[in-house]
Amino acid sequence: MGCGVTKSSQFHKHSGKAIRAAVLIQRWYRQYVARMELRRRYTWHIFQSIEYSGEQAQIKLYNFLGYLMDNFTPASNERNLISHIFRENEVCRDAEWERYFCYKNIEVPEIYSGPHLIFPLTVEQAVGLVEAFRNKKQLHSRYVLQLLLETWRRLRVLPNINRISTCHSKEITICGDLHGQLEDLLLIFYKNGMPSLEKPYLFNGDFVDRGKDSIEILLILFSFMIVYPSDVYLNRGNHEDHIVNLRYGFTKEVLTKYKLHGKRILKLLQKIFSWLPLATVIDQKVLVLHGGISDTTDLGVLSRVDRHNYVSALRPPKKKHISSTRTSIDSDMDEDVWGANKLFQRRASFTFPRPLVTRGGFHNRSLQDFSDRIRVVVVEDELEVRRRRQSAFISGNSRPENEGTPIASTDSVNSDNTREEWKQILDLLWSDPMTLDGCMPNEVRGGGCYWGPDVTEDFLNRHNLQLIIRSHECKQEGYEFCHNRKVLTLFSASNYYDVGSNRGAYVKLGPDLVPYMIQYQATSMTRELTVRQSVGRTERSALKVLREQLFAHRSDLICAFKKFDSTNAGLVSLNDWAAAVESVMHLGLPWRMMRGQLVTCKTSDGTVDYHDWFNELAIKGPNTDHIDQSLLETLYRHRSTLETIFRIVDTDNSGFISHEDFRQTWKLLSVYLKMEITDEAISDLAVTIDSNQDGSIDIDEFMEAFRLTDKKSRLERGRSMFMGTAPDLTKLEEDPSI
Amino acid sequence: MCTRRSERLSTRSTTRPTAPWTSGELVRRQAAQEIGTIIYSLGCFPSQKDLHDFIAKVEEDHTGYIHLDKFLPAMTKVLQEHKFPPISEDLLLQAFEALDKEKKDYLDPEELTKYMTQEGEPFTQEEMEEMLTALADHRNQIHYKDVVSQMTIKPDK
Numbered sequence: 105m106g107c108g109v110t111k112s113s114q115f116h117k118h119s120g121k122a123i124r125a126a127v128l129i130q131r132w133y134r135q136y137v138a139r140m141e142l143r144r145r146y147t148w149h150i151f152q153s154i155e156y157s158g159e160q161a162q163i164k165l166y167n168f169l170g171y172l173m174d175n176f177t178p179a180s181n182e183r184n185l186i187s188h189i190f191r192e193n194e195v196c197r198d199a200e201w202e203r204y205f206c207y208k209n210i211e212v213p214e215i216y217s218g219p220h221l222i223f224p225l226t227v228e229q230a231v232g233l234v235e236a237f238r239n240k241k242q243l244h245s246r247y248v249l250q251l252l253l254e255t256w257r258r259l260r261v262l263p264n265i266n267r268i269s270t271c272h273s274k275e276i277t278i279c280g281d282l283h284g285q286l287e288d289l290l291l292i293f294y295k296n297g298m299p300s301l302e303k304p305y306l307f308n309g310d311f312v313d314r315g316k317d318s319i320e321i322l323l324i325l326f327s328f329m330i331v332y333p334s335d336v337y338l339n340r341g342n343h344e345d346h347i348v349n350l351r352y353g354f355t356k357e358v359l360t361k362y363k364l365h366g367k368r369i370l371k372l373l374q375k376i377f378s379w380l381p382l383a384t385v386i387d388q389k390v391l392v393l394h395g396g397i398s399d400t401t402d403l404g405v406l407s408r409v410d411r412h413n414y415v416s417a418l419r420p421p422k423k424k425h426i427s428s429t430r431t432s433i434d435s436d437m438d439e440d441v442w443g444a445n446k447l448f449q450r451r452a453s454f455t456f457p458r459p460l461v462t463r464g465g466f467h468n469r470s471l472q473d474f475s476d477r478i479r480v481v482v483v484e485d486e487l488e489v490r491r492r493r494q495s496a497f498i499s500g501n502s503r504p505e506n507e508g509t510p511i512a513s514t515d516s517v518n519s520d521n522t523r524e525e526w527k528q529i530l531d532l533l534w535s536d537p538m539t540l541d542g543c544m545p546n547e548v549r550g551g552g553c554y555w556g557p558d559v560t561e562d563f564l565n566r567h568n569l570q571l572i573i574r575s576h577e578c579k580q581e582g583y584e585f586c587h588n589r590k591v592l593t594l595f596s597a598s599n600y601y602d603v604g605s606n607r608g609a610y611v612k613l614g615p616d617l618v619p620y621m622i623q624y625q626a627t628s629m630t631r632e633l634t635v636r637q638s639v640g641r642t643e644r645s646a647l648k649v650l651r652e653q654l655f656a657h658r659s660d661l662i663c664a665f666k667k668f669d670s671t672n673a674g675l676v677s678l679n680d681w682a683a684a685v686e687s688v689m690h691l692g693l694p695w696r697m698m699r700g701q702l703v704t705c706k707t708s709d710g711t712v713d714y715h716d717w718f719n720e721l722a723i724k725g726p727n728t729d730h731i732d733q734s735l736l737e738t739l740y741r742h743r744s745t746l747e748t749i750f751r752i753v754d755t756d757n758s759g760f761i762s763h764e765d766f767r768q769t770w771k772l773l774s775v776y777l778k779m780e781i782t783d784e785a786i787s788d789l790a791v792t793i794d795s796n797q798d799g800s801i802d803i804d805e806f807m808e809a810f811r812l813t814d815k816k817s818r819l820e821r822g823r824s825m826f827m828g829t830a831p832d833l834t835k836l837e838e839d840p841s842i
Numbered sequence: 843m844c845t846r847r848s849e850r851l852s853t854r855s856t857t858r859p860t861a862p863w864t865s866g867e868l869v870r871r872q873a874a875q876e877i878g879t880i881i882y883s884l885g886c887f888p889s890q891k892d893l894h895d896f897i898a899k900v901e902e903d904h905t906g907y908i909h910l911d912k913f914l915p916a917m918t919k920v921l922q923e924h925k926f927p928p929i930s931e932d933l934l935l936q937a938f939e940a941l942d943k944e945k946k947d948y949l950d951p952e953e954l955t956k957y958m959t960q961e962g963e964p965f966t967q968e969e970m971e972e973m974l975t976a977l978a979d980h981r982n983q984i985h986y987k988d989v990v991s992q993m994t995i996k997p998d999k
Contacts, residue, residue: 125940127962131889132929132937133973136993138882697883 144639146694148580150646151601153691154653155578156548158744162351163550165745166418168776169752205372207249210365221247223254230327231298237320238290245365248323252372255326258333259379265407266337266384268304275614278306278392280575280583280594281341284315284354287626288598288608289324295624296610299328299336306384308575308594309341309394309533313352315597319361322373340380341394342533342551342576346370347416351748359759378412382532385569389617392573396535396591397563398553399543401528409525417526417533418551536577537586537593557587564590573611573619582609582623598625602645647701653689654702655721656741660688665714675711735785738777746773760800766790877908881917886926890963896920931990938986948983 212220219236221229221243233243243251270276277296282289299305307325312318329336342348349355349370358373359366383393383406391403534552541556564570572591578600584593598608607623614620654661664684668676676684681703682695695702705716739746749769754761761769767786774781790801877900878893888896900912920926941957942949951974958965958973965973977984 119940121940122957123961125937126957127889128929128933128937129941130958130962130965131887132934134878134890134969135882135887137969137972138879141879142883 140639142697143643144580146698147639147643147646148601148605149693150650150691151605152578153548153693154649155601157691158351159348160548160550161742161745162348162748163418165351165748165776166347170419205249205253205368207246207253210244210246210249212244212246216244218242218244219247220244221250223250225251225254225327225330227300227331230324230331233327234290234293234298234324237286237317237324242361243320243323245362245369248319248362248369249365249372251323251326251330252369252376254330256372256376256379258330259376259381260412262379262381263407264382264409264411265403266339266381267388268306268337268384269387270613270615270617274302274304275612276304276306276386278308278573278594278611278613280308280596280609281310281578282307282315282321283310283343283597283600284312284318284321284357285597285600285626286315286317286320288596288624289321291598291608291624291626292596292610295622296612299332301332301335304332304335304337306337306386306392307339308392308573309339309380310343310575311338311341312354313343313349316353316357318354318357319369337384338380339384339392339394340377340382340533342417344377344380345416345418346374346377347418350751351744355751374415375412378415380411382406382411382529386613387615387617389569390571390573390613391567391569393532394574395531395533395552395576396537396555396574397559397572398527398531398535398555399559399562401531401563403567405525406528406532409529411529414526414529417530534576537591539586557590560587560590570617571619578606579609580606582607583611583621592619594621602642604639605642643701647698650693651702651721652740654685655718656737657688658718658737661685662714662718664688669714674715675713678710678712681712681714735781735789738773738779738781742773742777745776749773760802762800763790766801877913881920881926884917884921885928886920887928888926892926934990935987938990942986947987948985951978951982951984954984 218241219229219232221233236243268276277292279289279292297303305328311321311325315321325336325338329338343352343354346355355370358370362369383391383403385391385403531552534546534549536546536549536552536554537560538554538556540554541558543553543555543559546552546554560572564572570590573594574591575594575596577593577595578597579593579595582595582598585591586593592611594609594611595606596608596610598606600606604625607625609621609623612620612622661684664687665676665681666672668680668684678696678699682699685695686692699712703712703717703720705713705720746769749772750761753765753769767783767790770781770786770789877897878888881888881893881896896916897908900908900916902909902912938949939945941953943953954977955970955974959967959970974984977986977989979985
């Protein structure tokens with residue numbers, strides 16, 4: 105409401121009519137703003153819920169693949185398709201490691217126009233790197249490897265929890281998620297200055313994925329960390345994880361930009377990610393970490409874990425058992441060992457200890473089915489391992505050994521400890537705050553917890569802290585306080601969901617430990633949009649994505665509608681439509697309110713003709729008429745998962761997979777989804793895509809061919825959450841010199 | 843409590859736990875702003891005074907809390923009685939014309955600002971800035987005829 109303003113004599117000349125007009129306009133405008141606000145909120149909700157369900161899907165997929173690993177016979181073909189992503193780095197000698205990543209024989213050609221690095225790295229070179237990337241240069245793989253090796257050396261000696269202080273009135277600058285958006289990092293450096301002795305920085309995780317310049321951001325952050333080891337700090341985020349990277353674009357980005365050495369770079373990064381510190385404490389009072397806490401988070405425990413054992417936070421570290429093959433970081437060598445046996449395994453097919461589905465019933469059930477079986481298998485495994493160990497022991501030692509208890513008990517103690525540690529790390533990287541008191545599993549994302557204000561209060565008291573700064577969630581203003589201002593969420597990737605969707609922010613913290621926020625928004629894409637325009641645009645983008653989702657759930661939706669349509673007239677009331685849609689989609693959106701945007705086919709009496717509606721939503725692909733309808737639907741619904749599996753299967757990262765592997769991939773998917781997909785249907789698909797009939801399928805072409813373009817928004821370039829990767833990557837030109 | 847025994851991570855699609863919107867639960871809101879948003883989005887056009895009167899009726903003793911049991915019947919009544927009817931395009935146009943003293947078919951930002959911030963139920967500086975960003979074109983003029991036709995709601999379909 106306005107403050108009192110002294111009116112000049114002029115005002116008394118305003119007619120009553122003008123005043124009434126002003127009042128009317130004010131009323132109208134406030135109404136308009138409120139409507140926009142509501143639209144903004146549900147747009148946001150659409151993007152966020154789809155984003156989180158994508159993360160959940162990735163975890164589901166990973167669990168599923170893990171299940172397959174545990175159940176397939178070691179010799180099976182299918183296991184080979186996916187086993188390499190589980191072959192995480194064992195601890196090994198430095199010499200071996202450095203040999204594998206030797207960059208010395210990589211030559212930098214004359215025509216290379218990017219930056220050259222000479223070690224030891226200097227400030228000028230770090231700054232030069234920023235400039236080079238600003239000018240769209242790419243760093244040569246030789247220098248990348250050198251830089252990464254140096255980074256790894258530095259990270260190894262850091263503790264799990266950095267402890268820093270704002271002494272001598274130095275302010276520390278804290279940044280949240282960047283997600284490969286180089287523009288935002290450049291904007292921050294522009295506004296705030298680059299890292300230096302007087303300008304310490306702390307980056308709070310999620311440097312990679314989704315944006316198109318993830319590797320450049322990493323290289324910049326690493327070089328500054330090398331040059332200013334006491335003034336640049338990095339915390340690990342949940343996206344510093346090779347399993348997550350498979351789906352969200354970082355893996356693809358590296359392999360596209362570095363065709364020849366990308367695989368090695370990724371392998372080295374796996375190691376580096378696992379060595380990133382988990383959290384930072386400033387002046388013993390402010391805790392900075394990526395996700396959050398749970399009611400069991402204990403900084404003491406966290407400071408003692410061997411963090412590098414958690415290459416991916418999604419899987420607990422393997423229990424060490426005595427095995428006959430030598431563990432090796434050289435996956436190429438392992439592949440040779442497998443390869444030799446491949447000839448004898450061609451006949452192997454999917455075998456399960458028990459059939460997963462009965463022949464008649466193909467409907468989606470929850471993943472609970474897996475977990476029952478998993479427990480059984482794991483127990484058997486452990487017994488098997490103990491037996492083997494027993495016999496090895498007995499044959500190697502003269503001392504008589506009792507069967508069972510001593511070894512069993514150490515085993516169980518170790519595994520409990522491991523689980524406890526794993527949970528601590530998972531919570532730290534994946535949790536989100538909620539407004540309710542208490543603590544519960546974060547089922548929307550699939551990992552970590554939701555924690556409440558009481559948990560924050562308790563945690564801060566226990567550890568004698570006063571503030572938690574975390575990231576992990578996109579916020580419209582770039583930051584948001586919660587839990588009585590004891591928790592601050594900080595997000596530094598502006599325009600994250602779409603142009604104009606949100607600002608980014610960074611925090612400055614001085615010795616008084618009062619956070620001071622600075623906001624910004626990268627605007628190179630378009631000129632400054634008005635409130636109206638930016639909401640409208642983001643909304644259109646979100647609705648496009650939502651329509652894709654709705655179309656992809658067509659069969660389930662029709663089933664749900666039929667339940668309300670007893671006379672089978674093809675019509676449902678508006679209320680029933682909304683209820684049915686929510687029961688299938690589980691997105692918690694105000695469907696009734698959005699009906700006008702989603703259903704445009706006119707109905708006179710407030711009913712919806714749902715068959716017409718699907719025609720309206722219909723997606724037109726290239727020549728898809730001969731392809732089975734339900735297969736097509738599966739494809740749209742699980743596009744991202746399918747693409748992820750392709751990338752896993754494409755072991756040499758060529759971007760091509762053979763027909764045989766393509767077939768195997770679909771079989772994997774069919775098991776995962778518990779759907780029957782005939783060989784014939786798969787062949788039809790393959791034929792559609794392999795236009796030159798040379799026996800191999802271009803993954804990108806395949807995914808591109810089935811990219812959704814509905815009639816309404818073919819011209820829209822909104823970022824589809826399904827893609828998970830920046831569409832511009834397909835336009836990147838291959839530079840053979842790099 | 844949050845203890846995970848299984849090795850696998852749980853997956854179930856639910857939305858984030860929030861205070862459930864059920865009868866009998868207190869919904870913590872910043873009364874003026876949030877209730878206003880709700881009422882506006884239901885197609886009503888109350889003035890600020892109307893809003894404050896409404897909130898005073900449904901609020902729990904100036905605590906800033908609004909009980910759903912009170913809100914629902916009051917809101918239903920407002921809708922049934924068409925208490926805060928929408929402003930028609932014609933009326934809005936007339937209002938703008940009344941402010942356009944020189945009859946030039948557009949308003950300068952200064953003109954509009956003067957009225958919006960000093961008459962009736964004045965805008966805050968923030969509201970004013972936002973309005974100018976939304977309504978002014980590249981010539982920094984508010985061509986109200988265009989604005990009005992783009993921004994009025996059509997009667998509900």
